[in-house]
Amino acid sequence: MNDGSDDADSRDRLPLRTDLTPIVEAVAAADADAFVTVGDRFDDDLRYLTRFSGPDRAYALVIVPADDAGGRAVCCAPSLFREQAEREFVASARSRSADDGGFHDGVAREVRTERVGNHAGERAAAVIRDLLGGEDSEPTLLVPPSIPHDAAVYLERAGNALASTNAVARARARKTDAEIDRLRRVQCAAVAGMARAETMLAESEVVEVESVEDTDTERRPALRWEGAPLTTERLRRAVNATLADRGVRDAGDTAIGAGPSAADLHYVGDDPIRPGETVLIDISPRGPDGYRGDLTRTFVVDGDGGWERRAYLAVESAREAALAEIEPGVPTKTVHGEAAAELAAYGFDPNAGEGEAGFTHGAGHGVGVSLHESPSLSGAGELRPGHVVTVEPGVYDPDVGGVRLGDLVVVTEDGYEVLAEYPFGIVPNERE
Structure with a gap:
């Protein structure tokens, strides 16, 4: 049959x-x-x-x-x-x-x-x-x-x-069904990469390691995974290997920051990952036909429920507020405005400048052959069926860290569809 x-x-x-x-x-x-x-x-x-x-x-x-x-x-x-x-x-x-x-x-x-x-x-x-x-x-x-x-x-x-x-x-800006299929496939690979990273964080253990601050040596808690220190670079390499296994390339755009470097929107350096600090993971692979994915999550291992917890709740609420506005005919600025208003309600500056504490970027942008293309959710114009955008509000404090949550959605005739679902939660879980 x-x-x-x-x-x-x-x-x-x-x-x-x-x-x-x-x-x-x-x-x-x-x-x-x-x-x-x-x-x-x-x-x-x-x-x-x-x-x-x-x-x-x-x-x-x-x-x-x-x-x-x-x-x-x-x-x-x-x-x-x-x-x-x-x-x-x-x-x-x-x-x-x-x-x-x-x-x-x-x-x-x-x-x-x-x-x-x-x-x-x-x-x-x-x-x-x-x-x-x-x-x-x-x-x-x-x-x-x-x-x-x-x-x-x-x-x-x-x-x-x-x-x-x-x-x-x-x-x-307006994608065909074939283009949306390519975007969905690449985003599914990003989901697999995120699952790999979250699982490694969930399986890591907290240990005391020597740390040199100026001329003083002290022991500070850090994360270890499979017998070696867990760093942003080690996590990035694991994500990129998972992407390669699924036939897509990282394109140099797997950004992972921990602690203060999580406030850097596109951090690609090598930092130790410590308990209680935000770990921001932004995965944006490129598929064989050139189409991109874009998925962002933030985790904290052994957190104490302070700034990072309040920031996570604010960003999660801002994401829901932005998604609630997505349908054909809605001005793109409305989506950004609703996200910004929600963050302001939680006490975060919705119009922070670069390097300041608060919301420092637009609520999202188009994704296709380019990682950033039309439409911009903070620019002029209206949403139309076939637009594919990432919805990614975030808040940052250069002295503490950053929280961002982002998903790729396609505007449909009566709303939107998330191209590849991934769970939420600030505490990492084993996903593989």
């Missing part, structure tokens, strides 16, 4: 592809002639548009609307990467209908490798002249704000006028 799981697995393995129609429409709406961007595999806009993950050197993408409908998209790839570009940029965008050899969004794609010794901006300018026709025209090109300066100079020298557009950011 076939339960359909084989078909589902087959669909899951299909490559991601991007609908370029919004870019074509943006060009037409601006009365421009083409869209151009230049970057490499580390440029998230370009990777999103092309689904081409290959070159670590600059290449260009040119998109030109057609007279009737659809358009043309040309990827100016390095010649050594032509086969990969044909596979990832062209073949993966073909219509999956057996009797249709066109492209899924009506935008015809091709790869060009001419003029490989020239700058990517020069190659893009040559493609524009070819597609638009004529040496005497002065086309207007839409470019993303992040286009490299040297590429912009080459395009302008070729007689093109440049106009900035946020069309790519808008397109990236």
Whole structure:
């Protein structure tokens, strides 16, 4: 009996592809002639548009609307990467209908490798002249704000006028079902990493160790796990190993702080972990298709119920208040405002500056191919179905520590869905 799981697995393995129609429409709406961007595999806009993950050197993408409908998209790839570009940029965008050899969004794609010794901006300018026709025209090109300066100079020298557009950011903000699936898978790996870290904290024992303060040596309590001191670096390595076992990369973004370093929003140093101090764990892996996860929890081993307990209750309440506001049409600032108001009700400064005690950042942000992308929960705009955001309120005291709780949620037609659940609790438990 076939339960359909084989078909589902087959669909899951299909490559991601991007609908370029919004870019074509943006060009037409601006009365421009083409869209151009230049970057490499580390440029998230370009990777999103092309689904081409290959070159670590600059290449260009040119998109030109057609007279009737659809358009043309040309990827100016390095010649050594032509086969990969044909596979990832062209073949993966073909219509999956057996009797249709066109492209899924009506935008015809091709790869060009001419003029490989020239700058990517020069190659893009040559493609524009070819597609638009004529040496005497002065086309207007839409470019993303992040286009490299040297590429912009080459395009302008070729007689093109440049106009900035946020069309790519808008397109990236609302995720397709396939993108949400990738995000969910990466977030599940983050859950496994968090479970590993929490279990190690739960299994650790409190011991007395020698500590040097200035010139004095004293014995202070610290945590030991499996016969060796437990430090933030040791915990980070265990988390990253778990992520690797699940096919994702830590991307250098596993941030773990303990005590005062937990007030550092992205701490990646090596500190001893001591009882009674907050241990803030922020896991943000990257999956094979480039999509990110983002999960944060805070724990205390052998706490005394002081500042850290009050901070945890405040942040937990702020998270619930923020989530209660998430639905289509809600201004993003409302989500941040509700979280901030809840923290203020617990006596924490909701508008603290960097390095001050209190709430020092926004309540959350979009997550996709980039760890931070549109929409911002403290910026302008409204929530829409398909937005994927991390909701992560926190409070910090540079002299004591920090508490943050964060989850990745997708905005649905009538509310939200947490992409991968993880338990709460300031006291660590064995989760594996």
